[in-house]
Amino acid sequence: MVFLDVDYPEDYEDLDSVYFELKGDLVPYFVENFNLQKQSKAIVRFEEVDTIDKAQALVGTSLYLPLDSLAELDEEEFYYHEIKGYTVVDEHKGELGVVREVYSLNGQDLIAMDYQGVEVLIPTAEDIVLKADKENRTLLVNLPEGLLEVYLENSSDDNTPDDAD
Secondary structure: OEEOOOOOHHHHOOOOEEEEEEOOEEEEEEEEEEEEOOOOEEEEEEOOOOOHHHHHOOOOOOEEOOHHHOOOOOOOOOOHHHHOOOEEEEOOOEEEEEEEEEEEEOOEEEEEEEEOOEEEEEEOOOOOEEEEEOOOOEEEEOOOOOHHHHHHHHHHHHOOOOOOO
């Protein structure tokens, strides 16, 4: 069973191949059969995955589409894989850090960046992430007031020694 985190899963029924992330590398697998189910799920049979052990090795791994199968986006829109390494620039605070990762957690997507040595998670809501400038590799954001401070306060609490008295 494959979960398709896309708006229109039916657009992917004719895929020839996908990539699985295995030990940090993207490895191509060729699609033999694709059966779309409900709720963005599909049963997919891959060439050369003909035993339970071979299928089990793929369980829980990330699956990626070939870049040429991705839809064209408007100039300011972006795919999450594109913004890794982009500099995060807040409208008010200026340059903050670099996008390290994008997490998808329970329907909430979060951009991870390091700010003053602390990981900060930024929600991908449209009123927070304003645009991606692909030419300059920057991500313009309007962070909610106090967001950075929450992470910095939590970080300083972690570094405070416990009172043993």
